[in-house]
Amino acid sequence: MPSRRAALIAFGTGVAAATAGCLEQLQPGATKPPIDGPCAPAPETWSTAGGDAGRTGQTATAAPPADADSSPLRLGTREESGRRLASSTPAIGNGTAFVSVAGGVVAAMPGDEPRWAADLEDQFDAVPAVGCGVVFAAGLNETVALDPDTGEVLWRRDGGSHEETTVAYRDGTLYVGTHGPRVLDARTGEERWRADGGQTLAVSDDGVYAAEFSNGEGDLYGYDPDGEERFHLSLGKIVGSPTVADGTVYVVDNDGTVHAVDAVTGAMDWSQSSLDNGKLFTGLAVRDGTLVLPAGHGSTSYGIDTATGEVLWAQQTAMVTGRPVVGPDWVAFGRTNVGVAVYDLETGEHRRTWSREAYDLGVIRGLVPVQDGLIVDGGGPTGLSLLS
Template sequence: MPSRRALLSAIGTAASVGTAGCVGRIRRELVGYTPIEDPCDNPTGTWPTAGGDPGRTGRADTAPPAPDAAAVDLLAAARDDGQQQHASTLPVVADGTAYIPVTGGLVAVDLDAPMNGPIWDRDLDNGITAVPVLACGAVFAPGMNQLAALDRASGERYWRADAVSHHRNDATAAALDDTIYVAGFSPAAVDIRTGTVQWLEGAGGTLALDDDGVYTTRSDSQISGIFAYDLNGEERWRISGEFVGSASVLNGMVWVADYRGTASAIDARTGEVYWSRSLSGVSKVDSGLAVAGDEVFVPAGTGTTSVALDATTGEIRWAVDTGIVTGRPVVGDDWVAFGRTNDGVSVYDRSTGEERTTWSRAEHHLGTIDGVVPVKEGFVIREGSSSGLSLLR
């Protein structure tokens, strides 16, 4: 059987092709097309996609900020026609640089010198609707009409592809090997180097990946559930339900929470549900979960309580009163952080749930907290009420 790369390359020479089965429409944009030739080694100090990795585990290998950390406005020197730009989503980070979606485009900012202004600033005519993806020396920007591939160092465009992200959810794109997957009305698989697109039949407002499959969630008036596909787009299984946030995938298991606050563990290969647990104080988890080792961390969503569960059994290990948490948790070696929407960012002991440190909104002059990205000895915080972006370090 040919590889996904070979398949995509072979079909990419046609402008538009209709086929039967899982492939619906295939097209490659040729205007301004430049292939990506950089090596695909992982950059250092990286948070390359929403949730930190294609499985959306929320796992960080960095340390949290010091208790006396200060907050700096990352976009204070990023201006457009004299007006400060605002973050439309969380950024991605590599080698000390944050790649930040702003109104109408993307900017690259040095985390050590944000007041010097952007390293580069690129206008994108279709905007960015989701967290970008870093891979192969490029940054990929999911938009309402196209997926744009830009050079990480300069912001120059490689190619644009007809992979459409209509859903304003952070976790709509992720890369695996030589392919980037984009959720939209249907999932799309795009060759990283050439921009060749294979449209797949299916459902997907969010997606997560492992080495063996693509896991999407969707909840709207037409279809709702969690769906599993192999890497060629063939559906394996589906489970109905009001799933909005993305799944988390690790070691052959899928964890997901529904709109009512029920968390479930599912066999990634077969779709067998190992356990489901209704969690008091958890509601409308739009952001998704985090998982590390044998623990699953469920944010409160629009509820009041965030919970740590045994990943294997679903038993509650601890629960804390966080208030509303609309962003995905971030998990370190022995800590877990929640962006508490109305209160601040708090770090808890991963084993016991004991609170270690809180950086309050009032003290650090933050807006409502929409999400957190870990960086070296710090956090980048998106402020939902103001669309601001602060570095806490």
């Protein structure tokens, strides 16, 4: 079994390879970096909330071994407020976990101290995004691009958000969910287009999908890649971000009703509302024809057929308030008050569990995969732990 440090470093190796040559051409304060053509593709890693711009929750890594151990990831301290606490789950890149904290962003690695801490004088709640060789983060009032090795600000632009799933990177473009998507050139921060509806977002080849809930109403907006609105649906108390995969957009409301919507036309493919789960506060995951719905504040999590909306399996996971992680043949749930558990993606059969008490995992808010392991967001004083 690789060491805990090796697990993170090995997982991030592909990031450096995929983005080589992009970072050194990006200069602080530049308005027109000397890059011919688009940035390199986003690395095959957990580059932002939901793992990718589509918020699918997918990973190519292996689940932790049965004899896994846990160790903390230190975020350091601030003189005026003591220990830093994570405001979000991390994005992973270049062997490092990039974490939003009150006042900025921290680059954490296994060990006693973080790699760096960028104090940015804003409240950062969104999960960062890794792409084009840089780290992007959105605070309440601004969006910044940071050097992943030093935390130096490469560019900053007014406008941010407090939603966790508000930043996504794809093909040289940065998407920020403010009061509607704001689309920026990843190299300069220059605005390409903006729209009016939606705060959380997901992105695919077909377009940009934004959701919001306000004044008792939930809305899903579909935009084409150039920002023209294709559809606008009112679907109840939508929670988390949309998930988009294989031409379909999936959203879930606070009562556990799941909707599958055609990504181009906005036509409703199916809705599933006969599930016995509790109030939800997060998004979904999808892979190989299975949509995974967490239990929320209930006790049952589900695997759902993406083509029909029919239930494939149901598991008594106990409360799950974070997005599931789906590997090649497995799904992991952060069971809020119980621990981390892995199940078979196709059948829902339980494989193994790491208890919250035995591994000091805290009250689990979310999971992020690394090679042969998971980072567990234990919230509050427990913070982030590497389970590998």
